[in-house]
Amino acid sequence: MDAEIISVGTELLTGSILNTNSQYLAKELSNLGVNVHFITTVGDNPERLSTSFNQAYSCNDIILITGGLGPTEDDLTKEVVAENLGLELIENPKEKERIINWFKDRNFHLTKNNFKQALIPENATILENKSGTASGVYINKDGKHIFLLPGPPGEMKHVFNTSVVDIINELNNQEVITNYYNLTGIGESEVEDRIFDLIDNQTNPTLATYAKRGEVLLRVTANGKNAKQKLEEIDSKIKNKLENFIFSYTDQTLAKTVGKYLIDHHLTISTAESCTGGMIGSILTDIPGISSSYMLGLITYSNEAKIKELHVKPETLDKFGAVSEETCYEMCNNVRKILNTDIGVATTGIAGPDGGTKDKPVGLVYTGIATKDFVVIKKNLFQGTRENIRYRSANMVFQMIRNEFFKIY
Amino acid sequence: MDAEIISVGTELLTGSILNTNSQYLAKELSNLGVNVHFITTVGDNPERLSTSFNQAYSCNDIILITGGLGPTEDDLTKEVVAENLGLELIENPKEKERIINWFKDRNFHLTKNNFKQALIPENATILENKSGTASGVYINKDGKHIFLLPGPPGEMKHVFNTSVVDIINELNNQEVITNYYNLTGIGESEVEDRIFDLIDNQTNPTLATYAKRGEVLLRVTANGKNAKQKLEEIDSKIKNKLENFIFSYTDQTLAKTVGKYLIDHHLTISTAESCTGGMIGSILTDIPGISSSYMLGLITYSNEAKIKELHVKPETLDKFGAVSEETCYEMCNNVRKILNTDIGVATTGIAGPDGGTKDKPVGLVYTGIATKDFVVIKKNLFQGTRENIRYRSANMVFQMIRNEFFKIY
Numbered sequence: 001m002d003a004e005i006i007s008v009g010t011e012l013l014t015g016s017i018l019n020t021n022s023q024y025l026a027k028e029l030s031n032l033g034v035n036v037h038f039i040t041t042v043g044d045n046p047e048r049l050s051t052s053f054n055q056a057y058s059c060n061d062i063i064l065i066t067g068g069l070g071p072t073e074d075d076l077t078k079e080v081v082a083e084n085l086g087l088e089l090i091e092n093p094k095e096k097e098r099i100i101n102w103f104k105d106r107n108f109h110l111t112k113n114n115f116k117q118a119l120i121p122e123n124a125t126i127l128e129n130k131s132g133t134a135s136g137v138y139i140n141k142d143g144k145h146i147f148l149l150p151g152p153p154g155e156m157k158h159v160f161n162t163s164v165v166d167i168i169n170e171l172n173n174q175e176v177i178t179n180y181y182n183l184t185g186i187g188e189s190e191v192e193d194r195i196f197d198l199i200d201n202q203t204n205p206t207l208a209t210y211a212k213r214g215e216v217l218l219r220v221t222a223n224g225k226n227a228k229q230k231l232e233e234i235d236s237k238i239k240n241k242l243e244n245f246i247f248s249y250t251d252q253t254l255a256k257t258v259g260k261y262l263i264d265h266h267l268t269i270s271t272a273e274s275c276t277g278g279m280i281g282s283i284l285t286d287i288p289g290i291s292s293s294y295m296l297g298l299i300t301y302s303n304e305a306k307i308k309e310l311h312v313k314p315e316t317l318d319k320f321g322a323v324s325e326e327t328c329y330e331m332c333n334n335v336r337k338i339l340n341t342d343i344g345v346a347t348t349g350i351a352g353p354d355g356g357t358k359d360k361p362v363g364l365v366y367t368g369i370a371t372k373d374f375v376v377i378k379k380n381l382f383q384g385t386r387e388n389i390r391y392r393s394a395n396m397v398f399q400m401i402r403n404e405f406f407k408i409y
Numbered sequence: 410m411d412a413e414i415i416s417v418g419t420e421l422l423t424g425s426i427l428n429t430n431s432q433y434l435a436k437e438l439s440n441l442g443v444n445v446h447f448i449t450t451v452g453d454n455p456e457r458l459s460t461s462f463n464q465a466y467s468c469n470d471i472i473l474i475t476g477g478l479g480p481t482e483d484d485l486t487k488e489v490v491a492e493n494l495g496l497e498l499i500e501n502p503k504e505k506e507r508i509i510n511w512f513k514d515r516n517f518h519l520t521k522n523n524f525k526q527a528l529i530p531e532n533a534t535i536l537e538n539k540s541g542t543a544s545g546v547y548i549n550k551d552g553k554h555i556f557l558l559p560g561p562p563g564e565m566k567h568v569f570n571t572s573v574v575d576i577i578n579e580l581n582n583q584e585v586i587t588n589y590y591n592l593t594g595i596g597e598s599e600v601e602d603r604i605f606d607l608i609d610n611q612t613n614p615t616l617a618t619y620a621k622r623g624e625v626l627l628r629v630t631a632n633g634k635n636a637k638q639k640l641e642e643i644d645s646k647i648k649n650k651l652e653n654f655i656f657s658y659t660d661q662t663l664a665k666t667v668g669k670y671l672i673d674h675h676l677t678i679s680t681a682e683s684c685t686g687g688m689i690g691s692i693l694t695d696i697p698g699i700s701s702s703y704m705l706g707l708i709t710y711s712n713e714a715k716i717k718e719l720h721v722k723p724e725t726l727d728k729f730g731a732v733s734e735e736t737c738y739e740m741c742n743n744v745r746k747i748l749n750t751d752i753g754v755a756t757t758g759i760a761g762p763d764g765g766t767k768d769k770p771v772g773l774v775y776t777g778i779a780t781k782d783f784v785v786i787k788k789n790l791f792q793g794t795r796e797n798i799r800y801r802s803a804n805m806v807f808q809m810i811r812n813e814f815f816k817i818y
Contacts, residue, residue, distance in 0.1 A: 011619055013445040015436025016628075019428060022450070027424025036422045037457060041431070041448035048446055055464075072601045072618075073609065106792040111602050131794070208425075271687075271708065277694025278680075278687030281708040285686025286796055288762055290710075296718060297708025299680065299690040304748055305705040309718070339713055353697055387695055 001171065003034045004056035008067035008077050009151060010043040021066045021156050028160065031206060031221050032168050032176070034062060044074035053084055057144060062168070067151030069134035071114045077148055078119060078137065085141055087121040095120060095135060102133055127163040131155045136163060145171065177227045179235065180251040181218040183242060184399055188216050194241045198234060205230050213388070214395035215254050218242070247402050248409055258398045259287035261409045262294075267342045271297040272310055272335035274322065274348040275365055279394045295339045300331070310334050321360070323348050325377050328366035332377075336370045343401065344370040347393045351386045365393045369400045376400060410581065412443045413465035417476035417486050418560060419452040430475045430565050437569065441577050442585035442632050443471060453483035462493055466553060471577070476560030478543035480523045486557055487528060487546065494550055496530040504529060504544060511542055536572040540564045545572060554580065586636045590627040590647060591657040591666070593808055597625050603650045607643060614639050622797075623804035624663050627651075656811050657818055667807045668696035670818045671703075676751045680706040681719055681744035683731065684758040684774055688803045704748045709740070719743050730769070732757050734786050737775035741786075745779045752810065753779040756802045760795045774802045778809045785809060 005025050011017050022039045029036050037060065042052045049068070056063045068077030082089050095118035103110040117133050120126060127136030127147070134150040136159040147164050149156045169176055183191060188211035192199060195218075199207045205222035218238070222230040239246070248257045262269060271280050271294075281297035284290050298309055303322055306312040312330045320326040328348050336344025349365025356362035363382040368375065380396055382389045402409075414434050420426050431448045438445050446469065451461045458477070465472045477486030491498050504527035512519040526542050529535060536545030536556070543559040545568040556573050558565045592600060597620040601608060604627075608616045614631035627647070631639040648655070657666045671678060680689050680703075690706035693699050707718055712731055715721040721739045729735040737757050745753025758774025765771035770790070777786040789805055791798040811818075 010617060012432075013435055013448065014439040014617075015432045015434070015445075016619055018432045019448075023421075023424045023427045025424070026422055030423045036424075037452065037454075038461070039422065039428075039450035043446065045446075052447070071598050073605070107790065108596065109599060111598060113598060113602065273687070273690070273706075275694075276691070277703070278682070278690025278706055278708065279694075281682070281687025282685070282691045282799075283687075285684070285688075285708070285710060285760075286799065288795060294686070294708075295711045296714040297682075297687055297706070297710070298718075299687065299694070299703075299706025299708070301694060301700055301706070302704045302748070308748065309705060309707075339711070339717065351694075386697060390691075390695070 001034050001061040002059070003029055003036050003062035003064065004038045004040065004060045005029075005036060006052055006056060006063065006065045007039070007041045008044065008049060008065060009041075010045075010074070012041045013043045021151070021153055024153070024157065025064055025066070025160065027208065027210075028165070029062075029064075029168075031208060031219070032165065033172055033223065034168065044068060044076060046076050046080050049076065049080045050084055053081060057084070057146075061143070062145045062147070064147045064149065064164075066149045066156050069117065069136075069148060069150050071111075071116050071133070073113070075116070078121060081139070081146065081148065082121040085121070085139065085146075087123070087139070087141075089119040090122055091115070091118050092120045092126065095126065099133055127159050129155055129159050131158050138163070138167060172223075175225070175227050176221060176223045177231060179220045179231050180249055181220070181238060181242065181246055182248040182250065182252065182254070182257070183216040183218060183245040184214060184247050184254050184402065186216060186242070186245040187211075191216050191218060191242065195238060198237060205234055212253070213391055214399070217251065246408055254395065254398045254402065255283045256287055257409055258401050259284055259290050259293070261406055262343075263287075263289050263292060266292070267405075268293055268295050268339075269343040269345065270295050270335045270339060270341045272331040272344065272346040273297065273299050274301060274306070274331070274346075275351045276347045276390050276394045277301060279390055280345065280347070280397055283394060283398075295341050296335070298335055306331070323350055323360055323364060323366065325366055325379065328368040328377050329375055332368035332370040333375055336372075342371060345397045345401070347397060349380070349389070349393055351389045351393075353386055363389050365389065365396075367393060367396045367400060369397070369404060371404075376404065410443050410470040411468070412438055412445050412471035412473065413447045413449065413469045414438075414445060415461055415465060415472065415474045416448070416450045417453065417458060417474060418450075419454075419483075421450045422452045430560070430562055433562070433566060434473055434475070434569065437574070438471075438473075438577075440585070441574065442581055443577060453477060453485060455485050455489050458485065458489045459493055462490060466493070466555075470552070471554045471556070473556045473558065473573075475558045475565050478526065478557060478559050480520075480525050480542070482522070484525070487530060490548070490555065490557065491530040494530070494548065494555075496532070496548070496550075498528040499531055500524070500527050501529045501535065504535065508542055536568050538564055538568050540567045547572070547576060584634070584636050585630065585632045586640055587628060587630045588640050588644065589658055589660040590629070590651065590655050591659065591661065591663070592625040592627060592651060592654040593623060593656050593663050593811070595625060595651070595654040596620075600625050600627060600651065604647060607646060614643055616643075621662070622800055623808075626660065655817055663804065663807045663811065664692045665696055666818055667810050668693060668699050668702070670815055671752075672696075672698050672701060675701070676814075677702055677704050677748075678752040678754065679704050679744045679748060679750045681740040681753065681755040682706065682708050683710060683715070683740070683756055684760045685756045685799050685803045686710060688799055689754065689756070689806055692803060692807075704750050705744070707744055715740070732759055732769050732773060732775065734775055734788065737777040737786050738784055741777035741779040742784055745781075751780060754806045754810070756806060758789070758798070758802055760798045760802075762795060772798050774798065774805075776802060776805045776809060778806070778813060780813075785813065
């Protein structure tokens with residue numbers, strides 16, 4: 001089946017936001033065996049959206065449109081599509097009720113234009129959106145399949161995964177099974193290099209890599225009657241080439257995997273963060289249930305805080321500096337002792353853009369992990385922006401916990 | 410002038426790479442006063458590229474095409490464009506020499522197909538590319554301006570900035586000015602509701618709203634000779650309707666604005682985070698230069714940490730619970746005193762998905778701010794996912810600092 005993706009939004013045409021939705025959908029559709037032939041971006045302009053829609057409609061089986069489902073005047077996707085297909089827009093009572101409740105629950109002020117979101121083209125299927133006010137819409141007309149999805153990436157992915165995938169699979173009429181391999185400590189291009197022969201010319205199963213920061217997700221999808229057997233055959237080949245880097249098979253991030261491991265094994269942890277400034281704590285506390293493991297975090301950006309709260313020796317700071325193996329050692333070791341947790345971790349480094357010297361350049365970060373039995377300190381030299389250096393530092397701490405406590409979980 | 414951007418490459422249609430080129434060009438063209446009406450992505454397929462090119466040619470003044478200028482069989486941009494415009498491709502001796510030298514300088518092996526890159530449409534202008542082998546091409550025909558740019562982002566930007574900008578400025582010959590209004594404490598749809606009459610039917614200046622989490626950006630752009638005067642005229646109307654919500658005119662986030670305010674005014678701050686778990690610290694420390702203001706952060710997820718590190722009274726926790734106005738009061742007040750900073754802030758709440766009760770439901774969050782002169786505690790009831798509740802809590806703290814210390818900065 002052939003598809004076109006249309007992204008609607010003037011903010012995309014002015015470059016105010018990056019179109020990540022299209023890449024996501026293109027990848028997902030490819031994995032579902034759908035050929036994407038065009039990706040079009042068009043503004044909040046009914047004439048031009050009409051032009052794009054009609055052209056897409058004329059030469060594709062599937063059309064996915066993201067954006068323009070909001071409550072404001074310039075959200076026109078449903079209106080334009082309905083008009084071009086000769087469908088009426090009808091206020092859906094259930095949708096109206098849902099919107100009223102949504103605003104009531106949040107104590108938000110409901111305005112008249114919010115009810116625009118309850119208008120649904122006749123005979124269309126509503127695709128539930130649990131993350132926002134704009135439901136998705138599925139129209140099946142004259143053998144064409146049109147999906148209207150909300151623009152915000154989180155909502156778009158949610159609606160796509162909970163509704164669109166099943167419909168496309170049904171159209172495709174085939175079983176699809178996916179295996180995930182979560183990798184860390186290796187870059188995406190090296191992953192591809194190592195399994196080049198498996199990727200090349202593979203159509204079933206298909207192999208796709210997704211680079212996340214500090215992690216790579218390898219997704220292997222097979223379809224048809226022997227899908228399961230096909231996945232088993234390739235599984236041993238993949239493990240043979242990548243085993244050391246696999247930390248999970250669950251499509252979960254490294255941080256979530258580490259967090260789950262700590263919770264399940266009743267391990268407690270404390271954090272002492274300098275350059276990451278709370279990022280490790282923030283990532284940890286995004287994991288539901290972590291309160292049984294995460295006891296204490298100290299963000300000691302200043303030397304004064306390092307001395308007073310973390311009991312780093314002033315001599316250590318004087319002699320070696322805040323960004324040093326010695327300071328990092330005391331940070332992770334001391335923070336662990338405050339509430340006597342099983343693990344203490346620490347970061348101290350120079351995130352930039354200023355503050356670097358010849359001996360201690362921007363990107364130099366010490367990351368440490370301490371238990372009652374051992375302390376490990378790692379010296380890293382990260383590249384990139386301030387944000388990137390900080391993220392890689394946090395990620396390295398999770399890698400170090402993984403390396404010391406488990407391989408695959 | 411109207412423009413379309415066409416990105417060529419099958420790897421974009423399979424989602425293998427993210428199309429950052431289009432965003433870059435869209436933003437740059439907008440800033441140059443060019444209206445981008447469509448962004449199209451098409452694969453390495455001559456028929457479909459022809460379709461896209463002809464459609465773009467029919468309704469735009471400027472067409473920018475990136476990608477497909479390489480030496481391989483499926484690099485076909487020059488071929489397709491030349492054929493559609495009835496232009497011959499001619500081997501350019503200087504280009505050929507440049508390519509030979511490029512390979513000689515790098516000790517790379519030159520193959521016959523590399524000379525494909527020396528083929529240039531007749532009467533076209535070569536746009537020098539110092540970063541790669543594919544030169545850009547500028548074709549000016551029948552009042553249309555067609556730019557062919559290399560696909561690798563570094564090379565694309567280089568050719569765009571060194572050649573294309575000057576050509577477009579010369580074509581354009583007009584002034585474009587943009588004003589920004591950063592708003593907080595109001596939703597996007599309410600912003601539009603309030604300035605409905607200004608947005609509706611406005612073509613110069615144009616008004617556009619962009620929703621970020623907890624914030625709205627209003628962008629007002631005018632062009633032409635009276636651009637400045639037009640912006641001044643509408644400015645008072647906007648302020649009249651939205652003044653209370655404006656925190657900046659700089660296109661900066663609320664957190665960055667608050668951070669800059671603290672740094673510029675030599676105000677020091679400490680944080681005590683429970684449900685946000687380091688997110689406030691992490692957002693603060695993403696701001697370069699914040700080390701002079703941000704003294705200490707405590708992530709006190711456990712009651713033990715609240716008592717031992719933050720000196721919250723056990724009686725307070727017993728009597729009112731960790732999620733209470735009283736605990737929040739002690740948290741922000743006590744954390745401020747540890748290093749005697751000007752400001753202390755705190756969060757304590759139930760981020761979910763579990764842990765809620767009838768009296769204290771998921772989403773109940775107390776946010777507090779303390780100085781030596783006053784303490785303000787706010788009771789919030791946030792909706793949404795765990796991540797969303799935590800983000801809104803952090804954002805509320807920045808809103809509270811803004812409300813107490815400045816209105817607009």
